[in-house]
Amino acid sequence: MSTEIADRDATIVAPEQASPDASRRGAPVHHRDFVEKVAGTLPYADDWGFPGMLHGVVVRAQLPSARIVAIDTSAARAVPGVRAVLTAADVPHNGIHDEASGLGVDAIQQPVLAADRVRYDGEPVAVIAAETPGAALEAAGLVDVEYEELPGVFDPEEALRDDAPAIHAGGNRYVDWRSSIGDVDAAMRSADLVVEETYRSQRVDHAYLEPEAGIGWIDSDGVLTLRVSTQVIEHAREIAEILKLPHSRVRVIASYMGGGFGGKEDMTIEPFLALLVWRTRRPVRMVWTRQESLLARYKRHPFTMRYRTGVRRDGTIVAQDVRIVGDAGAYPLLSSRVLFAATVNATGPYRVQDARVESTAVFTNNVPTSAFRGFGAMQVVFGYESQMDRIAELLGLDPAEVRRRNFVQRGDLRVTGEPIDTGVGVGECMERVLAELGPPSRPSGPHSRIGRGFACSMQPYGRSVFFADRASAWIGLEQDGTMVIRAGVTDLGAGQAASLANIAGEILGVTVDRTSVHIGDSALTPLTGGTFATRQLYMSGNAVLKVARSLRSKLEPVAAALLECEPAQLSFEDNRVSVGDRSLTMAEVAQAAEHQGVMPYVHETFEAETGEFDRETGRGRSFPDYTHGAHAAEVEVDESTGQVRVLKYVACHDVGRAISMQRVEGQIQGAVAQGVGYALSEDVELVDGVPSSTLFAEYLIPSSVDLPDIRAIGLELHPGKGPLGARGIGEPPIGPSAPALASAIQDAVGVRLQRLPMTPERLLDALQAARGASGSVAS
Amino acid sequence: MYSAPFEYVRASSWPEAVDLLEGGGEDARVIAGGQSLVPMMMLRLAAPSLLVDVSAAADRSVDLVDAELVLSALVRHADIEHSEVVRGSCPMLTEAVTHIGNVRVRHRGTIGGSLAHGEPTAELATVAVAEGATVTVLGPGGERAIPAGDLFVTHFTTSLEPGEVVTAVRFPVPGGRRGSSFQEIARRAGDFALVEAAATVALDEDDRCLSVRLVVGAVSDRPVDVSQAARPLIGERIGEDAVGEVARAVAAEIEVGPHTHAGREYRRRLVSVLAGRALLTAADRAAGAVHTDHGNGARA
Numbered sequence A: 001m002s003t004e005i006a007d008r009d010a011t012i013v014a015p016e017q018a019s020p021d022a023s024r025r026g027a028p029v030h031h032r033d034f035v036e037k038v039a040g041t042l043p044y045a046d047d048w049g050f051p052g053m054l055h056g057v058v059v060r061a062q063l064p065s066a067r068i069v070a071i072d073t074s075a076a077r078a079v080p081g082v083r084a085v086l087t088a089a090d091v092p093h094n095g096i097h098d099e100a101s102g103l104g105v106d107a108i109q110q111p112v113l114a115a116d117r118v119r120y121d122g123e124p125v126a127v128i129a130a131e132t133p134g135a136a137l138e139a140a141g142l143v144d145v146e147y148e149e150l151p152g153v154f155d156p157e158e159a160l161r162d163d164a165p166a167i168h169a170g171g172n173r174y175v176d177w178r179s180s181i182g183d184v185d186a187a188m189r190s191a192d193l194v195v196e197e198t199y200r201s202q203r204v205d206h207a208y209l210e211p212e213a214g215i216g217w218i219d220s221d222g223v224l225t226l227r228v229s230t231q232v233i234e235h236a237r238e239i240a241e242i243l244k245l246p247h248s249r250v251r252v253i254a255s256y257m258g259g260g261f262g263g264k265e266d267m268t269i270e271p272f273l274a275l276l277v278w279r280t281r282r283p284v285r286m287v288w289t290r291q292e293s294l295l296a297r298y299k300r301h302p303f304t305m306r307y308r309t310g311v312r313r314d315g316t317i318v319a320q321d322v323r324i325v326g327d328a329g330a331y332p333l334l335s336s337r338v339l340f341a342a343t344v345n346a347t348g349p350y351r352v353q354d355a356r357v358e359s360t361a362v363f364t365n366n367v368p369t370s371a372f373r374g375f376g377a378m379q380v381v382f383g384y385e386s387q388m389d390r391i392a393e394l395l396g397l398d399p400a401e402v403r404r405r406n407f408v409q410r411g412d413l414r415v416t417g418e419p420i421d422t423g424v425g426v427g428e429c430m431e432r433v434l435a436e437l438g439p440p441s442r443p444s445g446p447h448s449r450i451g452r453g454f455a456c457s458m459q460p461y462g463r464s465v466f467f468a469d470r471a472s473a474w475i476g477l478e479q480d481g482t483m484v485i486r487a488g489v490t491d492l493g494a495g496q497a498a499s500l501a502n503i504a505g506e507i508l509g510v511t512v513d514r515t516s517v518h519i520g521d522s523a524l525t526p527l528t529g530g531t532f533a534t535r536q537l538y539m540s541g542n543a544v545l546k547v548a549r550s551l552r553s554k555l556e557p558v559a560a561a562l563l564e565c566e567p568a569q570l571s572f573e574d575n576r577v578s579v580g581d582r583s584l585t586m587a588e589v590a591q592a593a594e595h596q597g598v599m600p601y602v603h604e605t606f607e608a609e610t611g612e613f614d615r616e617t618g619r620g621r622s623f624p625d626y627t628h629g630a631h632a633a634e635v636e637v638d639e640s641t642g643q644v645r646v647l648k649y650v651a652c653h654d655v656g657r658a659i660s661m662q663r664v665e666g667q668i669q670g671a672v673a674q675g676v677g678y679a680l681s682e683d684v685e686l687v688d689g690v691p692s693s694t695l696f697a698e699y700l701i702p703s704s705v706d707l708p709d710i711r712a713i714g715l716e717l718h719p720g721k722g723p724l725g726a727r728g729i730g731e732p733p734i735g736p737s738a739p740a741l742a743s744a745i746q747d748a749v750g751v752r753l754q755r756l757p758m759t760p761e762r763l764l765d766a767l768q769a770a771r772g773a774s775g776s777v778a779s
Numbered sequence B: 001m002y003s004a005p006f007e008y009v010r011a012s013s014w015p016e017a018v019d020l021l022e023g024g025g026e027d028a029r030v031i032a033g034g035q036s037l038v039p040m041m042m043l044r045l046a047a048p049s050l051l052v053d054v055s056a057a058a059d060r061s062v063d064l065v066d067a068e069l070v071l072s073a074l075v076r077h078a079d080i081e082h083s084e085v086v087r088g089s090c091p092m093l094t095e096a097v098t099h100i101g102n103v104r105v106r107h108r109g110t111i112g113g114s115l116a117h118g119e120p121t122a123e124l125a126t127v128a129v130a131e132g133a134t135v136t137v138l139g140p141g142g143e144r145a146i147p148a149g150d151l152f153v154t155h156f157t158t159s160l161e162p163g164e165v166v167t168a169v170r171f172p173v174p175g176g177r178r179g180s181s182f183q184e185i186a187r188r189a190g191d192f193a194l195v196e197a198a199a200t201v202a203l204d205e206d207d208r209c210l211s212v213r214l215v216v217g218a219v220s221d222r223p224v225d226v227s228q229a230a231r232p233l234i235g236e237r238i239g240e241d242a243v244g245e246v247a248r249a250v251a252a253e254i255e256v257g258p259h260t261h262a263g264r265e266y267r268r269r270l271v272s273v274l275a276g277r278a279l280l281t282a283a284d285r286a287a288g289a290v291h292t293d294h295g296n297g298a299r300a
């Protein structure tokens, strides 16, 4: 059965329906954000303003490692219009505490404003609020910080040496993870071939359209309120701790975001805005420039990944031994969790009876690294997929066949010893993308070569199970039969809010145009936890599904009595409840319910499955479930210049059930664009901790002209653990691009790059090296 | 970021622009399309006290007079891109402007601004030198003509005197069997070039090279005329081997500045590749051969 959905306006699939195509019905569903974003009318964080608001700026350190001797703010204070210049001494509790791993890794408090020590270039040292942006900027230039420069360390391997300067009191080795299954050393000895390679990934910026921005004010009842571009409204509690306020006195409202990608998972402007608002008692707006965002916003972890893989002659993997070092930068943030995800996912969608994975997150004086779409589990795709191609090459086997012989199946164990407990569609995805590339293109010039490659991946969705994740939601019917959903989700632009309307509508029969979704307000919407870890569809989706079902079961007896039938006979569709040809409008049902004292609203909490993980042994339950997929690409490489052009790209993922196929395709296309940038061009280059450029124009995200049409295919093969069998799709499609392109380049010109990004210069160097001393590059 | 505060006036003629500039003092600046100046102001790399907007100082005229293509300084990149007159008389301009920025930039940026700015990667600067253009300028001391080869001094520095404005750019339109080619590589579509090479070749009836010009842009502090190195081609039928030698010699000699995204040696190799492609393509076009594109067309 073909499960690719042709109807681009398709909305939702009922689980009991055999053919998803048949279940697509009703009017096209566009949540209002589609139209408003295209029309430019949707208010983003920095579109909000207040009469009499101040403008905030952050003053940042201009060197990566130093002791702060003194800060003189008198000149800055003297600038006309300046209302506050705050330094570490002004922060009630100058520490952000987040034990990110959930498994008791020692947490280090990161100062809101650097007090005595600067650990990375761009670290905040002061904040200023002034009547105009100009005055604030002028004052920022006048904050006089006396530094005593300290030796820094910028390479993770060097940072691990005993004589390296210690960035924190406990040393530079922040966290180690280790998981193993079977006896890897014995298995390695039994292998016919051992393949050992090292792969390197780089530091990457989220490069969202909307920079970090927001506005804060004190509400009439004295509650500190922030309307910001954030993925996590629950930070309200942390902000309260920083200001030493009761949690109930801080409220965070998330505006619709112009992209988050993990970059707005840790707090961005929130603590600075909060400090300035609280101190001045005035509304304050803060928007970071591109330059400061590129300089100081937390990036993706660069990884060094050493893979040792033992295989039999037929390509079967018998042993997998992986060692990963990740550059955490100057502060912990979410590094422990990112490296955890890397560890448990490092062996990919392949069977491992004997395997060991070790990883370390290392402090350096580089800009900190933290959450970014793919979260540790995407860097390793470049490692394990490159390794599969290398095995095929050395054994003279077809790379697709080598994968077929090793793919995991439901019930197989992971390196953590836990079984995979849902169906695995990676094989189908691989066959599909290989078939979809079509006939090969012809080279456009005499120096050009065409090549093709593919890669597979497996990416978790949902938080690690030991977090015992929860999400709550509220759904009610108004007297006119319209529906209101309240849930604390934040909407990154992926349609998190719209999906909730789709899911509730599926159960209650209320159409999206008659549904209002209120999201992202820590004071008014039931908390769902942040939008990250591809958890929102899984968590809030399941919460809304649970609440919708519960509300339906409250309404069914009311409607059944009026329609003189059994509750089970009722259908909820198109804003009506019906049995046969008799029906009631949703308004009639809502009114009857209230009249009878059956309140037509419900609030409930969905609790995700839980499990234990033992940090010492590295065994136990890690992630609830995975999304599998495969990508294939065709490239043209200019042998003389090293330029790579992506000509064709197909990406396919098993999404279990598509809540909205259009949004699934959007997620895949966006992730591929980001993945291609990661593969070929993006790199936050630091020279001793200092960026070689902070111009956005020089940060090489691909433009639409650099990308081919990306063919996105969502298959509905194996039900996952999301609502109605859905699997998360936000992060999974970002992993396979780099190895797929590496293998396409190799197919074109015969050299394999093991370091990202695969720039024309690196490729040309590799080509020359491969040709040896005799070879000269033709012009 | 926000720019520093400034005053703004519009000039309705070139002489008025010159007067306004003189009255505005040292920190007065012309603004045309604003595509270079405004970003610099926003980054506070420039902080003019007065902007003299010349957009209405003249028409955006494109004229072919007496074997000369005369472009008003206000002609925009998109005007060049879409002009049949330009395509027919100086096709290298048409070929080069498509490499400039993106469609938004091309619709605002002007040729006068591009040349006056003195950015070493500017495509139009490289073309102006390769095609032997002349720049007409007006200043407090009257009008004068500057050969494009003498205009560019170093990064963001030209031989324009304070208070002078560019009013027109003149490209010679020689007849005969002549072909040209503009080759460029940028890291990303629309980015400033890593390397540019511009070549013109004239052939006799026997396909032997009568004259050749070769200019390399974007690698040094200004477009570099390396025609001298191509002299061995004169009198010969242009072929891959001879061109390869010229290209390698040019690459070995040329001064290559630093770049955020590319090493010197890499860019030197690109000079060799692009110089070769430019010469071969120009020769093919001169011979009237079907347009063999020696590039890979790696830009849109």
Ligand SMILES: Cc1cc2nc3c(=O)[nH]c(=O)nc-3n(C[C@H](O)[C@H](O)[C@H](O)COP(=O)(O)OP(=O)(O)OC[C@H]3O[C@@H](n4cnc5c(N)ncnc54)[C@H](O)[C@@H]3O)c2cc1C
Pocket (backbone or CB within 6 Å): B029, B030, B031, B032, B033, B034, B035, B036, B037, B038, B039, B054, B073, B099, B100, B101, B102, B105, B108, B109, B110, B111, B112, B113, B114, B116, B117, B119, B121, B122, B123, B124, B164, B165, B166, B167, B190, B191, B192, B193
């Ligand atoms: C995103 C982006 C990408 C770009 N990519 C490219 C590219 O790939 N290649 C490229 O060449 N350019 C590129 N540009 C720059 C663009 O081509 C500019 O249009 C051009 O460099 C300057 O022309 P302008 O009319 O905008 O000049 P303005 O920005 O208005 O002025 C630039 C300078 O020239 C002076 N000036 C302007 N007109 C005159 C005049 N008539 N007489 C004397 N002085 C004058 C100004 O005082 C100022 O110093 C890019 C710009 C942007 C924003």
